Amino acid sequence: MKIFIVLAHPEEKSFNSALFNTAVSALEEAGHEVKTSNLYQTNFQPVSDKRNFTQLKNAGFFKQQEEEKYAVQQNTFSADILSEQEKVAWCDIMIWQFPLYWFSVPAILKGWIDKVFTMGKFYDNGKIYDHGFSVGKKAFLSVTTGGPEKNYVDDKYGNINSILFPIHRGILEFLGFAVLKPEVIYSVEKLADEERKMILNNWVERLRNIGSE
Ligand code: FAD
Numbered sequence: 001m002k003i004f005i006v007l008a009h010p011e012e013k014s015f016n017s018a019l020f021n022t023a024v025s026a027l028e029e030a031g032h033e034v035k036t037s038n039l040y041q042t043n044f045q046p047v048s049d050k051r052n053f054t055q056l057k058n059a060g061f062f063k064q065q066e067e068e069k070y071a072v073q074q075n076t077f078s079a080d081i082l083s084e085q086e087k088v089a090w091c092d093i094m095i096w097q098f099p100l101y102w103f104s105v106p107a108i109l110k111g112w113i114d115k116v117f118t119m120g121k122f123y124d125n126g127k128i129y130d131h132g133f134s135v136g137k138k139a140f141l142s143v144t145t146g147g148p149e150k151n152y153v154d155d156k157y158g159n160i161n162s163i164l165f166p167i168h169r170g171i172l173e174f175l176g177f178a179v180l181k182p183e184v185i186y187s188v189e190k191l192a193d194e195e196r197k198m199i200l201n202n203w204v205e206r207l208r209n210i211g212s213e
Contacts, residue, residue: 001211002033004091008098008109010040015188015196019142019203020097026204032211035087039108045080046111052078065119072120084116093210094139094177100146103163113171122175132176138213139172140180142203149186160184180213 005023009016020038027034037044045051050062054077057070071077077085088094098105105113117123122133141164145152152160160182161168168179183206185199 001092002035002090003027003093003095003210004087005034005036005095005097006109006112007036007038008040008096008106008112012041014099015185016097016099016144018196018200019144019185022200022203023095023097023142023207026207027210030208035090037084037087037112039112044108044112046108046115048111048114052081052115054078068118069120072118077118081115081118084112085118085121088116088122088134092137094137095142096139097142099144100163103157105167117171117175128174129176132174134176137177138180139177140182141167142183142185144185144188146189147187148190152186180210 005020007016007020009020011017020036024034024036039046048064050056050059050067052064053067053071055071055074056062057067096105096109098109101107104110124133127133143164147157151157152163154162157163164182168182172179183203188196188199191199
C-alpha cells in the first residue's frame with residue numbers, strides 16, 4: 001500500500017520523532033511504499049494567505065476558497081502546497097503524528113491542513129463525506145499527550161474521542177477518508193524508558209497489519 005505520514009514535532013530526538021521513524025521503518029519492512037512530510041524539519045510555512053497562490057483571481061479582495069477554485073482551474077497553487085497535495089492524492093493511508101497541543105493539532109499542522117485541503121480539489125459543494133474526493137482512502141491520528149489517561153474522561157478533560165472529534169469528523173471524514181482508531185499514547189514523558197520501548201514495539205505490530213484494518 002501507499003502510506004503518507006505527516007510529522008509535526010520540532011525535536012528530532014522526541015518520542016513523536018521516534019514513533020515517526022519507527023513507523024517509516026516498520027511500514028517499509030512490511031513492503032509498503034512510504035512518503036513523508038516532516039513539517040518542522042522542512043520549515044513548512046503554515047500561514048495560509050495570498051502566498052498560497054502564484055496568481056490571484058481577485059487581488060483586491062482575498063477570499064481563500066474562491067482563489068482555491070480558481071487555482072484548481074489555472075494550476076496556480078504555490079509549490080509547497082502542490083507537493084503536499086500530490087502526496088495526499090497518492091496515498092492509500094495517511095497518518096498524522098503529533099503531540100496534542102491545547103486539545104488539538106500543533107499550529108504547524110493546522111496550517112498545513114488549512115493550506116493543503118483546498119476547495120475544488122479535496123472537497124466541493126456536495127462533495128463531502130461519502131462523496132468526498134478521498135473516499136476509498138483511510139487515515140488515522142497517532143497522538144501523544146502530556147496528561148494521563150485517567151484525566152481523559154468525561155468529567156475532567158473530556159473523553160479523548162470527543163476531543164479528537166473535530167479532527168475526525170470535521171476534517172478527515174469530511175474529506176471522505178475512512179478514519180481508523182487513533183493511536184493515543186498518554187503521559188509519554190512520565191513513562192519509564194522500558195514502557196516507551198514496549199509502546200514502540202506495539203506500534204510496529206499494529207503497523208504490520210495496517211492494510212487489513
Ligand atoms: P518527549 O519529551 O520528546 O519524549 C518523552 C520521552 O521519551 C523523553 O524522555 C525522550 O527522551 C524519550 N524518548 C525519545 N525517543 C525514545 C525512544 N526511541 N525510546 C524510548 N524513549 C524515547 N498535553 C495534553 O495532554 N493536552 C494538551 O492539550 C496539551 N497541550 C499542549 C500545548 C502545548 C503548546 C505544549 C507545548 C504541550 C502540550 N501538551 C498537552 C503536552 C504535550 O502533548 C506533550 O508534551 C507531548 O505529547 C509529549 O510528547 P513528546 O514527543 O514531545 O515527548
